[in-house]
Amino acid sequence: MALSAKDKATVWQTLNDTRGKIEPSEYKNYVFGVMFYKFLSEKAQKWIDGMLGADESWTEVWADDAESAASEMKSELGYAIKPGEMFEDWQKAIDTGEFNIMKVSDSINHFNQSIAENAKSVFGGIFDDMDLTSSRLGSNAATRTSTMMDWINMISKIENDDSTDVLGDLYEYLIGMFAANSGAKAGEFYTPHQVSDIMARILTEGRENLDDYSLYDPALGSGSLLLTTASYVKSGKVSYYGQEVITTTFNLARMNLLMHGVPFYNVHIKNGDTLEDDWPDGSVNGIDSPRMFDAVMANPPYSLKWDNTGREDDPRFRAGVAPKSKADYAFLLHGLYHLKQNGRMAIVLPHGVLFRGAAEGKIRELLLKERHIKTIIGLPEKIFTNTGIPTIIMVLEKNRESDDVLFIDASKGFEKQKNSNKLRQEDIDKIITTALERQDVDKYAHVASMQEIIDNDYNLNIPRYVDTFEEEVPVDAKALLSDMREINKEEAKLTAEINQMMEELVGTNPDAQETLDLLKQVLK
Amino acid sequence: MTNKKNVPEIRFEGFSGEWVEKKLGEVAKRIIRKNKNNEPLPPLTISAQYGLISQQTFFDKQIASKDTTGYFLIKKGEFAYNKSYSHGYPWGTIKRLDKYNKGVLSTLYIVFKATNISSQFLIAYYDSNCWYREVSKIATEGARNHGLLNISPLDFFDTKLYLSIEDSEQAKIGSFLSNIDNLLTTSKQKTEKLKSLKKALLQKMFPSEKQSTPDIRFEGFIDEWNKYRLGDVVNFINGRAYKQHELLDNGKYPVLRVGNFYTNEKWYYSDLELPEKNYADNGDLLYTWSASFGPHIWKGKKVIFHYHIWKVELSEKLKLNFTLQILEADKSQLLNNTNGSTMIHVTKAEMENKIISIPSIPEQTRIGQLFAKIDELIAMSEHKSQKIEELKKALLQKMFV
Numbered sequence: 001m002a003l004s005a006k007d008k009a010t011v012w013q014t015l016n017d018t019r020g021k022i023e024p025s026e027y028k029n030y031v032f033g034v035m036f037y038k039f040l041s042e043k044a045q046k047w048i049d050g051m052l053g054a055d056e057s058w059t060e061v062w063a064d065d066a067e068s069a070a071s072e073m074k075s076e077l078g079y080a081i082k083p084g085e086m087f088e089d090w091q092k093a094i095d096t097g098e099f100n101i102m103k104v105s106d107s108i109n110h111f112n113q114s115i116a117e118n119a120k121s122v123f124g125g126i127f128d129d130m131d132l133t134s135s136r137l138g139s140n141a142a143t144r145t146s147t148m149m150d151w152i153n154m155i156s157k158i159e160n161d162d163s164t165d166v167l168g169d170l171y172e173y174l175i176g177m178f179a180a181n182s183g184a185k186a187g188e189f190y191t192p193h194q195v196s197d198i199m200a201r202i203l204t205e206g207r208e209n210l211d212d213y214s215l216y217d218p219a220l221g222s223g224s225l226l227l228t229t230a231s232y233v234k235s236g237k238v239s240y241y242g243q244e245v246i247t248t249t250f251n252l253a254r255m256n257l258l259m260h261g262v263p264f265y266n267v268h269i270k271n272g273d274t275l276e277d278d279w280p281d282g283s284v285n286g287i288d289s290p291r292m293f294d295a296v297m298a299n300p301p302y303s304l305k306w307d308n309t310g311r312e313d314d315p316r317f318r319a320g321v322a323p324k325s326k327a328d329y330a331f332l333l334h335g336l337y338h339l340k341q342n343g344r345m346a347i348v349l350p351h352g353v354l355f356r357g358a359a360e361g362k363i364r365e366l367l368l369k370e371r372h373i374k375t376i377i378g379l380p381e382k383i384f385t386n387t388g389i390p391t392i393i394m395v396l397e398k399n400r401e402s403d404d405v406l407f408i409d410a411s412k413g414f415e416k417q418k419n420s421n422k423l424r425q426e427d428i429d430k431i432i433t434t435a436l437e438r439q440d441v442d443k444y445a446h447v448a449s450m451q452e453i454i455d456n457d458y459n460l461n462i463p464r465y466v467d468t469f470e471e472e473v474p475v476d477a478k479a480l481l482s483d484m485r486e487i488n489k490e491e492a493k494l495t496a497e498i499n500q501m502m503e504e505l506v507g508t509n510p511d512a513q514e515t516l517d518l519l520k521q522v523l524k
Numbered sequence: 525m526t527n528k529k530n531v532p533e534i535r536f537e538g539f540s541g542e543w544v545e546k547k548l549g550e551v552a553k554r555i556i557r558k559n560k561n562n563e564p565l566p567p568l569t570i571s572a573q574y575g576l577i578s579q580q581t582f583f584d585k586q587i588a589s590k591d592t593t594g595y596f597l598i599k600k601g602e603f604a605y606n607k608s609y610s611h612g613y614p615w616g617t618i619k620r621l622d623k624y625n626k627g628v629l630s631t632l633y634i635v636f637k638a639t640n641i642s643s644q645f646l647i648a649y650y651d652s653n654c655w656y657r658e659v660s661k662i663a664t665e666g667a668r669n670h671g672l673l674n675i676s677p678l679d680f681f682d683t684k685l686y687l688s689i690e691d692s693e694q695a696k697i698g699s700f701l702s703n704i705d706n707l708l709t710t711s712k713q714k715t716e717k718l719k720s721l722k723k724a725l726l727q728k729m730f731p732s733e734k735q736s737t738p739d740i741r742f743e744g745f746i747d748e749w750n751k752y753r754l755g756d757v758v759n760f761i762n763g764r765a766y767k768q769h770e771l772l773d774n775g776k777y778p779v780l781r782v783g784n785f786y787t788n789e790k791w792y793y794s795d796l797e798l799p800e801k802n803y804a805d806n807g808d809l810l811y812t813w814s815a816s817f818g819p820h821i822w823k824g825k826k827v828i829f830h831y832h833i834w835k836v837e838l839s840e841k842l843k844l845n846f847t848l849q850i851l852e853a854d855k856s857q858l859l860n861n862t863n864g865s866t867m868i869h870v871t872k873a874e875m876e877n878k879i880i881s882i883p884s885i886p887e888q889t890r891i892g893q894l895f896a897k898i899d900e901l902i903a904m905s906e907h908k909s910q911k912i913e914e915l916k917k918a919l920l921q922k923m924f925v
Contacts, residue, residue, distance in 0.1 A: 351664065352664075354664075355664050461661075461662070461664050463660050463661045463662075463663065464661045464662075467657070469656065469657045469660055472653050472917075472921065474918070474921055475914050475915075475917050475918035475921065477918060480911060480914050480915060480918065483907075483911055484908070484911045484915075487904055487907050487908050487911065488908075490900075490904055491901065491904045491905070491908070494897055494900055494901045494904060495901065497897055498894070498897050498898060498901060501890075501893070501894045501897070502894075504742055504743050504890075505740050505741065505742060505743070506740070506741065506742075506743045507739065507740050508737060508738070508739055508740065508741060509739060511739075512728060512739035512740050515724070515728060515739075515740070516728070516740050519721065519724055519725065522717075522721050523721070
């Protein structure tokens with residue numbers, strides 16, 4: 001059974017209670033590391049249980065011939081774990097009072113040495129962010145040991161179960177919580193599930209039953225976009241490609257995919273700068289050989305500064321080089337470059353890409369002329385954890401027969417929360433239904449012809465196409481008239497009454513009487 | 525404005541032709557004249573109510589720097605568009621300079637003058653909402669535009685408007701709506717004058733500190749007024765301080781907070797059963813004592829009044845309407861004595877130690893009645909201005925395409 005929302009909240013609470021002085025952004029590396037080791041151990045144990053006879057034990061088999069035991073596990077799982085170094089063994093050591101933090105570092109060192117050749121890119125250095133000698137854990141080995149024990153005890157309590165990925169589910173929840181609670185800077189690895197869901201459903205619609213499906217996210221983050229998209233693919237093999245420039249985030253993404261049950265041989269993730277060199281495959285023996293994908297998706301950093309010098313000959317940027325202060329179109333063109341002829345792409349970008357001029361204007365015009373832009377969805381502001389700016393999802397295809405563009409103004413459909421806005425299920429469904437039906441919806445969506453777009457000088461600012469303007473409520477003339485009559489009547493009555501009362505006033509000295517005589521005239 | 529024939533729904537007799545669509549750029553010309561000689565001209569700002577007005581008058585201080593050579597120099601009769609939105613003006617405001625011969629404006633404004641259109645007509649047009657839709661199309665959202673709409677002058681002069689091809693029709697509409705505007709101003713001035721009348725009476729009908737009788741009083745009353753410490757003749761009861769989690773979205777009793785007297789329409793509720801003194805009933809005298817302060821007679825059903833509100837319980841020496849006026853008069857004095865700071869806080873002890881003069885109950889009754897009527901008249905007058913505003917709005921809705 002998956003964890004309930006309450007269970008997850010309890011875990012989050014426990015995490016906060018045991019965090020001590022460690023920053024959330026750093027703390028998550030330890031928590032996720034321990035969770036991941038538990039996951040790997042349980043996976044290994046399950047494999048062992050299936051392999052060994054009733055009278056055999058992993059310790060015996062390993063003692064018999066360590067090398068062949070390890071290599072059998074490696075060929076199946078991509079890694080091997082020595083007997084006595086499973087997560088369960090850590091817990092046992094704690095229970096019997098024999099635990100030392102060295103046990104964790106030894107286990108991880110041995111794990112690093114037991115990675116299969118073909119799984120190096122998947123598992124290599126995956127625990128590197130878990131620095132067990134850091135003084136943040138404690139000033140000496142004893143306090144570090146005790147900190148580590150707390151965390152292992154906590155993670156130990158999470159019951160994993162075969163039928164659903166409890167750990168994967170929890171992992172994703174915690175990524176979201178860490179993103180929301182680590183300040184603006186740290187949210188960069190996280191795309192809210194509601195946005196991933198919209199992109200995933202548009203990308204996979206009608207393609208759920210493909211035998212082979214390849215996905216690529218050139219600005220990977222924690223990998224949740226890939227996972228959400230894959231969750232709509234019902235059968236067949238899915239291969240996951242992605243690139244992430246920040247090493248810690250790259251590690252997060254690898255763990256995320258694996259803990260969601262993706263076989264290691266389907267994970268193709270690289271730690272690198274997407275804009276710098278082309279990948280996957282890129283130039284092979286001097287020939288451009290971009291790998292092409294069924295679906296490309298990305299939520300890249302908005303308006304990133306990048307080095308755009310000497311990019312004119314880069315085949316990816318044939319449509320134009322994005323300005324150095326804003327890499328938005330560079331990410332877009334990179335993704336489009338890797339899209340199969342019949343593939344689909346969805347990318348989150350800031351509003352500016354719709355109307356900014358200069359180089360970006362030229363790129364936009366070319367994309368429109370070549371019929372690549374299919375749909376533009378304007379999202380509400382404040383739906384991301386690390387920025388409040390309004391964003392859009394742009395859907396692109398390579399070979400479209402039609403040149404129209406569907407505009408959806410979804411900016412007004414959300415639920416207000418404390419510091420952010422959240423898309424509700426009904427908002428998500430409305431966006432997806434509208435995107436798939438491609439029909440005009442009053443004050444919400446419009447299918448614009450190329451002529452309309454040309455008339456607007458290729459400016460794609462959404463209000464030019466979707467009229468969400470609310471007319472002013474007409475004044476009720478009848479009510480106005482009767483109100484005014486009533487006021488006039490009342491005013492006349494009051495004035496008369498006041499005048500009558502004023503007549504009864506007297507001044508108690510000559511000056512006052514003089515003033516009073518004047519005041520009495522005021523309302524006459 | 526959804527009229528296929530391009531004619532306004534209401535227009536002056538004798539005109540029947542269709543109106544034509546023009547781009548603003550065809551009927552007006554952008555002004556980019558800078559104050560390059562650094563003439564000592566008043567820096568201006570736009571107020572929705574007062575139009576283009578000097579910063580000195582409007583803010584009581586000058587925001588612009590001394591050197592205004594980089595500013596636009598705007599002349600009387602020219603228009604300026606302030607692209608920042610404010611409550612009730614989602615697309616900003618466009619006004620004509622009428623008050624001064626010349627002034628300077630930040631280059632954030634778009635300045636222009638009417639060339640092929642009646643200037644008066646254009647004023648009325650920009651008073652209506654007809655131009656909102658066009659501007660909403662060209663406004664783009666950016667990252668750092670809090671309060672300021674992102675609108676390029678180029679796009680602005682591309683916005684379309686409909687106008688009569690007959691100059692006389694334009695002029696007639698312009699001057700008619702300008703008259704309505706003047707009527708509105710006059711009506712508001714009248715309200716101000718009524719308030720002055722009340723003030724004059726308040727000054728004369730209550731004795732000063734040194735006096736034992738007022739300068740003006742109702743005929744037949746001759747007794748001296750008696751001085752009391754306010755705390756000895758009324759009882760101030762503070763409201764209950766609710767914690768945020770105790771405030772419910774619905775429940776048995778509404779909880780009256782200071783904001784509810786003014787602009788806040790959000791009500792909270794409570795199911796708590798409290799001592800009777802914590803409730804206010806219709807007709808009770810209340811006093812808000814923090815931020816916005818002053819006496820109010822509660823009109824409505826039974827409520828629990830919140831912290832920052834006192835209930836003022838009167839002894840048998842005081843009548844309700846009379847006490848209200850004493851507290852009103854005291855409030856304007858308090859306001860005079862604070863140096864314009866907006867956060868005013870009065871303590872219970874301060875209030876209780878005030879010395880007030882009180883006449884006999886029959887005299888209190890008469891005075892209370894008179895001022896209650898005057899208050900009503902002022903309210904009526906304010907109401908009337910609102911209705912004239914509605915009339916103007918109704919006309920603006922129908923007299924343009």
